[in-house]
Amino acid sequence: MSKDNDFAIETHDLSRAFKNVVAVDKLSLDIERGEIFGLVGPDGAGKTTTIRLLCAIMNPTSGAAKVAGFDTLKDAEEIKKRIGYMAQRFNLYGDLSVIENLNFFADIFAVSGDVREERVAQLLSFARLTEFKDRRAAQLSGGMQKKLALACTLIHEPEILFLDEPTTGVDPVSRREFWDILSDLHLRGVTLFVSTPYMDEAERCSRVGLMFEGDMIVCDEPEKVKDLISGELIELRPDNLRKARKIVEALDGVLETQTYGDLLHIFVDNTEKRIPELENLLESQGIEVTGLRQTKPRMEEAFISLIRKRIAEGRANNPVVSEKD
Numbered sequence: 455m456s457k458d459n460d461f462a463i464e465t466h467d468l469s470r471a472f473k474n475v476v477a478v479d480k481l482s483l484d485i486e487r488g489e490i491f492g493l494v495g496p497d498g499a500g501k502t503t504t505i506r507l508l509c510a511i512m513n514p515t516s517g518a519a520k521v522a523g524f525d526t527l528k529d530a531e532e533i534k535k536r537i538g539y540m541a542q543r544f545n546l547y548g549d550l551s552v553i554e555n556l557n558f559f560a561d562i563f564a565v566s567g568d569v570r571e572e573r574v575a576q577l578l579s580f581a582r583l584t585e586f587k588d589r590r591a592a593q594l595s596g597g598m599q600k601k602l603a604l605a606c607t608l609i610h611e612p613e614i615l616f617l618d619e620p621t622t623g624v625d626p627v628s629r630r631e632f633w634d635i636l637s638d639l640h641l642r643g644v645t646l647f648v649s650t651p652y653m654d655e656a657e658r659c660s661r662v663g664l665m666f667e668g669d670m671i672v673c674d675e676p677e678k679v680k681d682l683i684s685g686e687l688i689e690l691r692p693d694n695l696r697k698a699r700k701i702v703e704a705l706d707g708v709l710e711t712q713t714y715g716d717l718l719h720i721f722v723d724n725t726e727k728r729i730p731e732l733e734n735l736l737e738s739q740g741i742e743v744t745g746l747r748q749t750k751p752r753m754e755e756a757f758i759s760l761i762r763k764r765i766a767e768g769r770a771n772n773p774v775v776s777e778k779d
């Protein structure tokens with residue numbers, strides 16, 4: 455039994471420094487039981503370090519964290535019994551079959567006898583792997599390997615699950631299926647803490663935190679994160695993106711621009727007023743525009759905007775989002 459506690463995860467000024475870098479900087483975070491918490495941020499933001507601190511496999515430099523009601527420094531063993539951790543480079547045993555991998559993890563977590571048999575069968579079915587149970591792990595598709603890794607992480611029925619970029623490099627259909635399985639776990643009451651580079655996955659979370667250089671810049675429900683972005687958004691496809699962007703940025707009422715492939719996203723103070731002005735200006739400069747429309751800001755735009763703000767405030771050490779490209 456875990457201790458009575460309202461929160462699955464609580465951290466207070468949790469910090470971890472390495473020689474040259476503060477990977478996690480005074481993180482204070484409360485996550486309720488049953489949440490799906492999404493952690494996003496660019497490479498090196500501190501996501502993996504945060505997860506390793508919470509899984510009690512790395513000690514903080516300062517600050518404290520409780521997971522499932524237990525202190526990560528004092529009660530690491532109690533925590534390990536109650537959590538599942540799918541590391542960013544989770545290792546399956548390629549020469550072992552699907553079922554042998556599950557049995558191997560059952561051994562590690564001392565799940566034996568009838569309970570093991572029942573659980574392995576349930577997990578195979580849950581991960582949609584029953585018909586592949588005798589296939590060697592090395593011969594599974596990337597998506598199936600991720601599902602098997604997840605199943606192995608669930609063998610001891612953890613109440614809190616930490617997943618570090620569990621779907622990176624997996625095709626969109628398999629990613630969706632993986633998230634269907636996570637939704638099932640969520641419905642069963644498991645608390646999920648997931649880091650992801652994919653914004654559509656962040657949208658599925660009850661709350662999402664954006665990390666940048668060890669700081670949690672924002673932490674809120676997806677809709678509220680999107681509300682943080684100021685202005686209304688216009689999307690258009692100009693025939694000369696670079697030139698169009700330069701012209702548009704000089705126009706009154708333009709708050710920010712971002713590019714997406716061959717699309718230009720323009721945040722303005724007032725779309726009704728600015729759309730005709732934009733169209734006239736671009737036309738007069740010989741730029742052809744297609745697909746102009748007003749659209750809703752997405753999570754990705756909100757995050758880019760927030761990180762840029764942080765860089766503009768001069769608080770960032772190492773800008774990763776260029777203002778120019």
Ligand SMILES: Nc1ncnc2c1ncn2[C@@H]1O[C@H](COP(=O)(O)OP(=O)(O)OP(=O)(O)O)[C@@H](O)[C@H]1O
Nearest residue numbers: 472473475477495496497498499500501502503504
């Ligand atoms: N064991 C370590 N020794 C020294 N520096 C480390 C160590 N682990 C992480 N770091 C540094 O801490 C910072 C945060 O790294 P971390 O792996 O937590 O980032 P991340 O957000 O998970 O990145 P990614 O998206 O690339 O996985 C980076 O600057 C990294 O180089």
Ligand SMILES: [Mg+2]
Nearest residue numbers: 501502503542
């Ligand atoms: Mg990482």
